[in-house]
Amino acid sequence: MQQKDEQYEKMIKTPLPKLITVMAVPTIISMLITSIYNITDTWFVSKLGTSASAATGIVFSLQAIIQAIGFTVGTGAGSVISRLLGKKDSEEAKEVATTALVTSFVFGGLLSGIGLMFLERLIRGLGATDTILPYAMDYARYILYVTPLITASFVLNNLLRAEGRTVLAMLGIGIGGVLNIILDWVLIFAANMGIMGAAVATAISQSVGFLILLICFFTQKTVLRFSLKYLSKDFSLYKEFLSNGMPSLFRQGLASVASVALNHVAAGYGDAAVAAMSVAGKIFMLVYCILIGFAQAYQPIVGYNYGAKEYERVRKAYRFTLWTGNIGMSVFGIVQYTLAPWLLERFVSDDSQVKEIGMLALRMQSLVMPLLALGVVCNMTFQAVGKNAVATFLAACRQGVFFLPLIWFLPKIWGSMGMKAAQPIADVATFVVCLPFIWKFMRELKENSTDKCC
Numbered sequence: 001m002q003q004k005d006e007q008y009e010k011m012i013k014t015p016l017p018k019l020i021t022v023m024a025v026p027t028i029i030s031m032l033i034t035s036i037y038n039i040t041d042t043w044f045v046s047k048l049g050t051s052a053s054a055a056t057g058i059v060f061s062l063q064a065i066i067q068a069i070g071f072t073v074g075t076g077a078g079s080v081i082s083r084l085l086g087k088k089d090s091e092e093a094k095e096v097a098t099t100a101l102v103t104s105f106v107f108g109g110l111l112s113g114i115g116l117m118f119l120e121r122l123i124r125g126l127g128a129t130d131t132i133l134p135y136a137m138d139y140a141r142y143i144l145y146v147t148p149l150i151t152a153s154f155v156l157n158n159l160l161r162a163e164g165r166t167v168l169a170m171l172g173i174g175i176g177g178v179l180n181i182i183l184d185w186v187l188i189f190a191a192n193m194g195i196m197g198a199a200v201a202t203a204i205s206q207s208v209g210f211l212i213l214l215i216c217f218f219t220q221k222t223v224l225r226f227s228l229k230y231l232s233k234d235f236s237l238y239k240e241f242l243s244n245g246m247p248s249l250f251r252q253g254l255a256s257v258a259s260v261a262l263n264h265v266a267a268g269y270g271d272a273a274v275a276a277m278s279v280a281g282k283i284f285m286l287v288y289c290i291l292i293g294f295a296q297a298y299q300p301i302v303g304y305n306y307g308a309k310e311y312e313r314v315r316k317a318y319r320f321t322l323w324t325g326n327i328g329m330s331v332f333g334i335v336q337y338t339l340a341p342w343l344l345e346r347f348v349s350d351d352s353q354v355k356e357i358g359m360l361a362l363r364m365q366s367l368v369m370p371l372l373a374l375g376v377v378c379n380m381t382f383q384a385v386g387k388n389a390v391a392t393f394l395a396a397c398r399q400g401v402f403f404l405p406l407i408w409f410l411p412k413i414w415g416s417m418g419m420k421a422a423q424p425i426a427d428v429a430t431f432v433v434c435l436p437f438i439w440k441f442m443r444e445l446k447e448n449s450t451d452k453c454c
Contacts, residue, residue: 011300011305016317016320017320020317020321023166023297024294024298026166027166027297028294029174029293030157030174031290032286032289032293033173034289040181041180041201041202045188045195048195051132051271053279054278055136057263057274057277059136060282064259065256066150068248068255069108069151071154071248071252072242072248072252073241074100074155074156074159074248075158075247076241076243076245076246077096077155077241077245078300079245079303080240081096081097081162081163082299082303083304086305086308090224096240097159097225098230099237099238100159101152102231105152107151112148115144115147116144119137119141122140126263127260127262127266132271138199139196139199141199142196142200142202146202153172153173153176153213156213156214159217160216160222163222163223163224166297168213171212172210173209173213176206177209179205180201180202180205246395247382247388247394250396250400251398251399254400254403261404261407261408262277265419269357275354276344277357277358277420280361283344284362287329287332287336291376294325295376295380299381299383300384302314303384305317311448312449314381314385318381318438318442325376325377333367336362337366340359340363341359344358344362361419365427367424368424371430372427374434375397375427375430378434381441382441383395390441397433398427402430403422406421406422406425407423
């Protein structure tokens with residue numbers, strides 16, 4: 001009981017700049033380690049050739065599908081749990097946590113079974129050419145073997161963040177990521193396993209990360225607990241947290257669909273274009289994940305305070321997170337634009353065509369990076385407070401409503417330039433759409449805060 005009260009006081013009373021920053025540091029580290037693993041994985045695999053490097057972009061689409069399932073259940077449950085803990089209803093929070101974890105295993109198992117049964121058809125559908133196909137199949141097979149553990153890991157990570165335990169969340173993700181980087185070198189080169197070594201390294205590290213995250217819930221350091229007695233048979237509970245997870249499904253699911261669409265369009269310009277867009281995308285994600293990590297730390301704080309009816313703290317948390325994100329992404333955008341040629345050379349030093357395509361794509365994305373914070377923070381805010389329809393629509397904007405039509409339309413007009421410009425233009429459109437939604441919501445919070453004071 002004392003532990004619950006201390007955590008509640010921390011989330012409701014701690015000055016917001018300090019609280020958000022302290023919680024953001026381990027979350028950002030977790031995101032960076034994951035992104036660095038993706039970058040390192042691509043770097044190691046790129047030494048095997050352009051087709052092997054392109055295969056990582058194909059399998060990334062599959063990983064995005066797995067993430068979509070994990071984040072749908074995990075962030076949906078986490079959003080509900082944060083508000084329940086803000087109301088001091090820990091028993092129902094435990095019911096949501098247990099039910100979400102079991103659900104993630106079931107969904108992950110279904111995806112694993114279907115994916116392995118139709119593996120070649122799946123990889124071709126994700127955009128693999130004949131030369132990329134054998135590399136992508138070797139990689140994807142081992143990812144599918146551990147898919148249930150990966151989806152469950154996303155849920156465990158989100159549950160820890162939902163109650164403010166971001167350091168514990170960092171441990172599982174961080175240790176798994178570091179192990180993955182070490183195993184990449186050992187298995188790809190020392191053991192001479194090629195791209196299969198990268199896949200086995202991912203499978204082992206994801207399994208270890210899952211075990212570490214699970215152990216965190218049995219060390220008496222968390223409010224949440226897992227037990228079959230908490231497994232709900234009430235359909236409305238499943239509906240509630242899956243509904244709350246819809247923004248994540250659209251955000252992550254459409255990222256996968258967008259990646260597949262980009263692979264198909266890029267394949268029309270050759271393996272070099274597929275490799276270039278894959279490498280540029282992963283370099284960008286290394287920076288973008290910092291913003292995502294910062295916003296993920298902000299999300300449970302909003303849920304807690306909204307559940308406790310501390311509306312003025314919600315407004316202050318939003319402003320601090322938005323302005324910090326704007327400034328940070330502006331600085332990173334300048335650095336990324338300047339270093340784009342050097343960054344691309346680290347991965348494709350022997351292929352000038354890949355360098356040329358990737359550098360321009362990366363620089364075009366850098367120009368709109370100051371606008372990205374609003375879309376991310378808006379989406380996290382509406383999801384945290386349970387406004388699922390708005391959160392889902394905004395989550396669909398960047399990769400779905402705008403990018404998918406643009407990636408098919410622009411290349412028909414501008415060729416490969418249209419392929420590179422599709423995402424930056426989609427980001428500008430998303431920024432514009434978010435403005436009226438968040439302005440209206442913040443105004444409502446201000447009015448509710450005034451009523452509470454009076």
